[in-house]
Amino acid sequence: MKAIMGARTSRVAWLLGICLLVPCAGEAAPALRSDMVASLERLQARLGDGDPAVLAREAEAAAERLAGGNAADRWARALFLQIAATAEVERGNDVRAAALFAEARGIDGVESRYRRRWLHQEARLRLRAGQTEQGAALLKRWLESGEGAADDAWLMAQARADLDQWAAAAQWVDRARQASGVLPERWQSFAAAVYQRAGRNAAALAVLDVLLADDDAPADVWRRAAGLAQRLGERGRAAAILEAGRRRGVLTGETDLRRLIELHLAGGTPARAAEQLDAALARGRLPDDLDNRRLLARAWSAARAHDKALVAWREVAERSGRADDWRRLGELAYGWGRRQTVVEALQKAREAGDATPRDWLLTGVAAFEQGDVAAARRAFRAAREAGAAQAAAWLAALDDGQVVTTPAGAGER
Incomplete structure (x- = not known):
């Protein structure tokens, strides 16, 4: 019984701001007969204590008996309807309560301040009952009167969001x-x-x-924040958010770690990406598969950590056996002056698939720079047969004992 009474009291308390009492002496309202005041006070005293269904019926019946009366009767009728509406709120019948408030504020002669109060309560009740469009329209009228509080603006924002009117909802959030x-x-x-x-x-x-400042911020908030930062082009900030989430022990999964690594790589801190991925692979926190090995190779390459990048790409190429991976290793090795690696990698690329003119050309240059003229000549001949334009110049230079200065990096791909 106490639980029921507590629930009823809570629902009535939700209507704070409504004029539940008969207007005090001195308020500008029609004077009521003493018996009418006594009747209103008796019904009002039963709010929150007793059967609200019976109270609602009695209050409505009293209001109905006053229909068509003079100014005092109309004012009393409005007050009886107010009591009936509050009783319906106790019952959890918000739609009926809203209708009674609407009827009360529509009575001729009721002062504007009471109309506004009942408009406010009707709006809140209709919103709570799921009559969103109607409730939002009424609440807007209330707010336009200049009497709305912050909570009403939040309710309006909620209503616009419920109607999928996101731009309007955002404006109300601002307010x-x-x-x-x-x-x-x-x-x-x-x-x-x-x-x-x-x-x-x-x-x-x-x-x-602001939410992330709370120690109890859930993982989805951290992920949303990182995603928004990334969408705004602030990859470094996104990575920092994920880093902080991991330090807090909130983001512990493989997906979060992989995303953090990719953000570091995209955000201009590839060395950090490589270090974290290398550690994760070593500790078994991420699967040691080809995708992650390829990501590690990309990260070391972007960080221009030559030795680590070449080792990583060799690991990728050996696992995949693909010509493109061996070719990538050879290209990097050529750019970084690792001639023996160029020769070995491009030979593996040729063994794994058709050789490109550039493969032969780079092989020839690397062999020449290692002092293996015979191997260089063979490679340049193969390059010429494959259509590499620079190969003929290299062969002519070898025949004349000259050095070709045109960079092989300008050759065909």
């Missing part, structure tokens, strides 16, 4: 935040979601930053 002063904790996730759906990613990220 609600301005009225609130400090972004209320219970609205933080909502505000971030609205801004994001409205395409205002910078604003959404700013709100998520």
